[in-house]
Amino acid sequence: MRRSEFLRAVEAEFDGRAPALVNDLVLSPLAGRTAAEALADGTPPRQIWFALCDEMDVPEARRHGAGRLEPRKR
Incomplete structure (x- = not known):
């Protein structure tokens, strides 16, 4: 996860x-x-993301792949 993806x-x-x-x-x-x-x-943004998710009780289903842009359609 990059900083931009984290944000x-x-x-x-x-x-x-x-x-x-x-x-x-x-x-x-x-x-x-x-x-x-x-x-x-x-600190790696992914580590920060998981710490924030834990603190805010974000469900597991919404933690992975968050912040990634959708692939461009060709």
Whole structure:
């Protein structure tokens, strides 16, 4: 998962709450950092995505492949 995919996944899952969750929610699995701090520190976005999903009780079915763009039609 790339940073852009992470940000799309957060926006798709949490809509208007996305910026607050990324910037303000402290995540225990990330050593008490926010998602924004973890991204800045070089933590893989996929690891951050799963930590955020765990914290926010996102169902397993909506965790995998989130944030990926649909393939272009030829």
